[in-house]
Amino acid sequence: MARHPSAPVTLTEVARRAGVSVATASKALNARPDVAPETRARVLAVAEELSFQPNALARGLLSGSTRTVGLLTDELAGRFAIPVLLGVENALGDGQLSVLLCDARGDAIRRRHYIRTLLARQVDGLIILGDRNDVRTSLTAGIPVPVVYAYGESDDPRDLSVVADDVGGARLAAEHLLALGRRRVAHITGEEGYRAARDRAAGLLRVLDEAGLALAAGRPLYGAWSQRWGRQAARMLLAAHPGVDAVFCGSDQIASGVIDALHDLGRRVPDDIAVVGYDNWEIFATESRPPLTTVDLDLERLGGTAARQLIAALEGERGSGVVRHPGRLVVRESTGPVPG
Amino acid sequence: MARHPSAPVTLTEVARRAGVSVATASKALNARPDVAPETRARVLAVAEELSFQPNALARGLLSGSTRTVGLLTDELAGRFAIPVLLGVENALGDGQLSVLLCDARGDAIRRRHYIRTLLARQVDGLIILGDRNDVRTSLTAGIPVPVVYAYGESDDPRDLSVVADDVGGARLAAEHLLALGRRRVAHITGEEGYRAARDRAAGLLRVLDEAGLALAAGRPLYGAWSQRWGRQAARMLLAAHPGVDAVFCGSDQIASGVIDALHDLGRRVPDDIAVVGYDNWEIFATESRPPLTTVDLDLERLGGTAARQLIAALEGERGSGVVRHPGRLVVRESTGPVPG
DNA sequence: TTGTATGCGTTATCAT
DNA sequence: ATGATAACGCATACAA
Numbered sequence: 001m002a003r004h005p006s007a008p009v010t011l012t013e014v015a016r017r018a019g020v021s022v023a024t025a026s027k028a029l030n031a032r033p034d035v036a037p038e039t040r041a042r043v044l045a046v047a048e049e050l051s052f053q054p055n056a057l058a059r060g061l062l063s064g065s066t067r068t069v070g071l072l073t074d075e076l077a078g079r080f081a082i083p084v085l086l087g088v089e090n091a092l093g094d095g096q097l098s099v100l101l102c103d104a105r106g107d108a109i110r111r112r113h114y115i116r117t118l119l120a121r122q123v124d125g126l127i128i129l130g131d132r133n134d135v136r137t138s139l140t141a142g143i144p145v146p147v148v149y150a151y152g153e154s155d156d157p158r159d160l161s162v163v164a165d166d167v168g169g170a171r172l173a174a175e176h177l178l179a180l181g182r183r184r185v186a187h188i189t190g191e192e193g194y195r196a197a198r199d200r201a202a203g204l205l206r207v208l209d210e211a212g213l214a215l216a217a218g219r220p221l222y223g224a225w226s227q228r229w230g231r232q233a234a235r236m237l238l239a240a241h242p243g244v245d246a247v248f249c250g251s252d253q254i255a256s257g258v259i260d261a262l263h264d265l266g267r268r269v270p271d272d273i274a275v276v277g278y279d280n281w282e283i284f285a286t287e288s289r290p291p292l293t294t295v296d297l298d299l300e301r302l303g304g305t306a307a308r309q310l311i312a313a314l315e316g317e318r319g320s321g322v323v324r325h326p327g328r329l330v331v332r333e334s335t336g337p338v339p340g
Numbered sequence: 341m342a343r344h345p346s347a348p349v350t351l352t353e354v355a356r357r358a359g360v361s362v363a364t365a366s367k368a369l370n371a372r373p374d375v376a377p378e379t380r381a382r383v384l385a386v387a388e389e390l391s392f393q394p395n396a397l398a399r400g401l402l403s404g405s406t407r408t409v410g411l412l413t414d415e416l417a418g419r420f421a422i423p424v425l426l427g428v429e430n431a432l433g434d435g436q437l438s439v440l441l442c443d444a445r446g447d448a449i450r451r452r453h454y455i456r457t458l459l460a461r462q463v464d465g466l467i468i469l470g471d472r473n474d475v476r477t478s479l480t481a482g483i484p485v486p487v488v489y490a491y492g493e494s495d496d497p498r499d500l501s502v503v504a505d506d507v508g509g510a511r512l513a514a515e516h517l518l519a520l521g522r523r524r525v526a527h528i529t530g531e532e533g534y535r536a537a538r539d540r541a542a543g544l545l546r547v548l549d550e551a552g553l554a555l556a557a558g559r560p561l562y563g564a565w566s567q568r569w570g571r572q573a574a575r576m577l578l579a580a581h582p583g584v585d586a587v588f589c590g591s592d593q594i595a596s597g598v599i600d601a602l603h604d605l606g607r608r609v610p611d612d613i614a615v616v617g618y619d620n621w622e623i624f625a626t627e628s629r630p631p632l633t634t635v636d637l638d639l640e641r642l643g644g645t646a647a648r649q650l651i652a653a654l655e656g657e658r659g660s661g662v663v664r665h666p667g668r669l670v671v672r673e674s675t676g677p678v679p680g
Numbered sequence: 681t682t683g684t685a686t687g688c689g690t691t692a693t694c695a696t
Numbered sequence: 697a698t699g700a701t702a703a704c705g706c707a708t709a710c711a712a
Contacts, residue, residue: 008484010705021683026707036681051482053460057401058705061688066397068461071441076429082422089416089443098457101411101441103429117438120393121408142391144348227627253623283593283623287567350689361699366691376697398689401704 009050018046029054060122068098069310070118072111074152075131076103079281080299084129084151087303095311097124106131115139125310128152133164134195146313150306151299158320160313162306165324166196169295170203172329173248173276176293178211180336182246182274186216188233188258189250190225197222197250200278204248216244225250230257238265245273246335252277252284252294259288259334274335290333297327349390358386369394400462408438409650410458412451414492415471416443419621420639424469424491427643435651437464446471455483465650468492473504474535486653490646491639498660500653502646505664506536509635510543512669513588513616516633518551520676522586522614526556528573528598529590530565537562537590540618544588556584565590570597578605585613586675592617592624592634599628599674614675630673637667 007013015025020039027035028043029052046052060066069092073081089099100118104111118126125145130136130152138156140147149161177185187204189197201220208215217237223229230249234257237244249255255277259269267273269290277285280296302325309319331338347353355365360379367375368383369392386392400406409432413421429439440458444451458466465485470476470492478496480487489501517525527544530537541560548555557577563569570589574597577584589595595617599609607613609630617625620636642665649659671678 008705011707012705022706023684023708024682027682030707032708034681039681051456053456054707055401055705056461057397057406058688059707061395061397061401061690061705062707064688068440076422076426082416086416086443089441090445093442093454098461099441100408101429101439102433103426105430114433116393121396121438348689351691352689362690363692363700364698367698370691374697379697394691395689398704399691401689401706402691404704 008055009052011052011054014043014047014050014052017050018043064122065124066122067096068100068121068123069307070100070102070114070121070123070126071129072114072118072126073101073103073129073131074111075106077105078131080151080297081129081131083297083299084303084306087300087305088127088129088150088307089303090300091304091307092311095307097311111139115143119143119145125314127306127310128154132194132196133166133199146310146318148306148310148313150303153322160309160319160321160323162302162309162323162325164196164297164299164302165326166199167203167206168324169278169297169327170200170248171207172327173278173293173295174204174207176329176331176335177246177248177274177276178207178213180246180274183213184216184241184244185213185246185248186237186241186244187220187248187250188230188237188254189220189222190229190254192222194225200248200250216241223254225253227253227257227260230254230259231261232257234258234261235265238262238267246276247273248276250278252279252281252288252292255292255294255334256284256288259290259292263289270334270336276335280330285330285332288334293332293335294330295327296330298325301325348395349392351392351394354383354387354390354392357390358383404462405464406462407436408440408461408463409647410440410442410454410461410463410466411469412454412458412466413441413443413469413471414451415446417445418471420491420637421469421471423637423639424643424646427640427645428467428469428490428647429643430640431644431647432651435647437651451479455479459483459485465654467646467650468494472534472536473506473539486650486658488646488650488653490643493662500649500659500661500663502642502649502663502665504536504637504639504642505666506539507543507546508664509618509637509667510540510588511547512667513618513633513635514544514547516669516671516675517586517588517614517616518547518553520586520614523553524556524581524584525553525586525588526577526581526584527560527588527590528570528577528594529560529562530569530594532562534565540588540590557581563594565593567593567597567600570594570599571601572597574598574601575605578602578607586615587613588616590618592619592621592628592632595632595634595674596624596628599630599632603629610674610676616675620670625670625672628674633672633675634670635667636670638665641665 015022028040102114126147136152138154153161221233277292277294280294285292355362368380442454466487476492478494493501493503561573617632617634620634625632
């Protein structure tokens with residue numbers, strides 16, 4: 001038991017109790033070769049007894065590295081930031097790095113402020129987490145440590161961005177529908193202002209093109225990212241194009257609305273019409289009836305990739321360009337019977 | 341423009357360029373009185389030009405305070421941690437404190453490890469974020485800085501815990517139903533192993549008791565926190581007790597299932613049966629038809645309270661005991677017409 | 681093998 | 697009003 005539980009345990013204290021100098025104590029604790037075995041043992045014993053933890057501040061001041069990474073989010077409250085954050089945290093934690101979290105809440109001034117703060121705290125690197133899949137202005141100028149952009153893409157090609165591959169994800173969905181024999185595929189999606197909406201539409205169109213097919217209804221039905229729009233669009237779609245045999249939706253939420261409307265219209269899913277969502281948003285995807293085939297953005301893994309890219313950069317392997325992170329198709333019953 | 345953009349800007353450098361000593365430069369930058377106005381101006385100008393930021397490590401090493409708080413979560417992936425985290429981050433950010441985030445992912449070993457890490461990094465305080473509303477083993481022993489427990493309650497009364505007041509929240513819901521004239525109120529909720537389920541049931545029962553009423557079906561229907569259970573329980577309930585005129589649900593997800601089942605059974609909501617949920621989980625609460633009257637846990641505000649309690653503790657106002665954070669009733673159409 | 685001394689960047693004390 | 701110096705806790709180069 002320590003006499004003064006509140007007195008911070010320093011290396012000096014350990015050295016004093018072990019009857020050696022701080023230098024020797026330091027060497028012993030850091031497994032340097034030039035220290036006698038019994039001396040090392042004594043120091044380690046004392047350190048253990050006092051639960052000595054080297055002061056990371058002093059260490060960082062000396063080494064120039066804090067083993068800390070700043071994570072700057074635009075909007076933590078949004079639905080996409082959290083899984084990425086999770087993946088980042090896990091990957092960095094495994095690498096013995098800590099995360100300093102800052103949420104700029106969509107405010108550019110706050111963002112500048114946090115960047116300054118993080119740099120003042122001597123973070124070894126920075127991960128800038130976007131709130132949308134869109135391209136954003138680079139913040140890298142004047143930042144003396146490696147930066148990785150996650151989810152949102154930097155407009156500076158010298159930066160490294162890790163983003164979701166929505167074109168590829170939509171391809172997966174489209175190919176799945178075609179493989180099931182569907183030929184009259186419609187697309188109901190969210191706001192065209194979102195790159196996510198445009199990219200997903202592009203992926204679908206490309207696959208249809210390659211198969212010599214046209215999009216049912218002729219064009220993607222852009223609207224809102226809501227169930228309500230899904231319902232509304234589905235009703236409109238079916239009224240004008242009753243022969244549609246598949247609907248690829250820009251999100252699970254939209255897909256959920258589409259399924260509701262199809263149900264009301266007496267169309268069976270998937271028998272009459274197959275439905276595919278996007279995001280694999282658990283609630284909508286698994287609780288809808290039938291459960292949704294959908295594309296999982298794999299955001300947690302994306303976050304992990306961003307973190308590992310940053311770690312690589314810290315080790316000197318600085319990259320640049322855009323790493324598109326593939327999603328994966330999750331097949332459930334809204335596109336056909338699932339074996340097993 | 342700096343000549344060597346990558347060379348870190350130190351106070352020494354600022355002092356050199358301003359033609360003063362580091363001591364004077366420090367005083368000038370820290371607005372100490374004993375420095376000549378023109379000297380101060382010169383120093384500030386140079387600092388501004390070089391975008392000088394004092395090294396937080398050096399400052400912390402000297403002052404013993406890092407203006408950093410450790411946020412240790414059990415399970416960041418869960419649904420409740422995020423809003424609390426958000427509230428904490430906002431409140432601490434306003435107080436110029438930074439957040440070091442660690443996710444123990446439900447692992448006790450990882451938790452100990454992170455606590456050691458955070459202490460090594462000289463955090464000024466710690467917020468321990470539970471993944472459930474239940475009582476948990478105190479971790480405070482051996483932690484030399486203030487600790488606040490959020491969402492989950494510490495079993496040590498000397499600790500300070502900030503938790504959601506589920507008994508009170510359920511009271512709000514129950515009183516609302518009684519005020520609307522409902523008299524045969526049933527309770528469909530989640531697993532009895534959760535304190536949240538037990539507390540919400542207790543709050544309801546107390547209000548019914550006070551009104552001289554009995555719970556429809558005699559006892560709370562404990563089950564799973566799922567829509568499926570909501571549907572199933574509603575069917576069972578209505579079969580056995582067709583006269584029920586209100587269902588208070590332990591969660592919005594359950595309530596959503598209940599409403600589905602009631603719809604299928606031809607009961608109108610709220611005309612025949614009023615339904616109240618819990619959590620104000622946006623998706624379920626607003627997208628269900630009709631939208632759900634529910635209890636908002638106000639977790640973001642809870643997080644803010646926890647953060648402010650910690651700030652108070654850092655300033656010497658150490659508290660203890662349990663702060664129950666009231667939720668608030670959100671009235672929507674599932675219990676009756678909403679004016680406006 | 682061990683100890684002494686230096687420095688990391690900043691602030692505070694005490695001369696000047 | 698200004699500057700030299702010590703100190704925070706640690707790691708390292710170098711001396712012993």
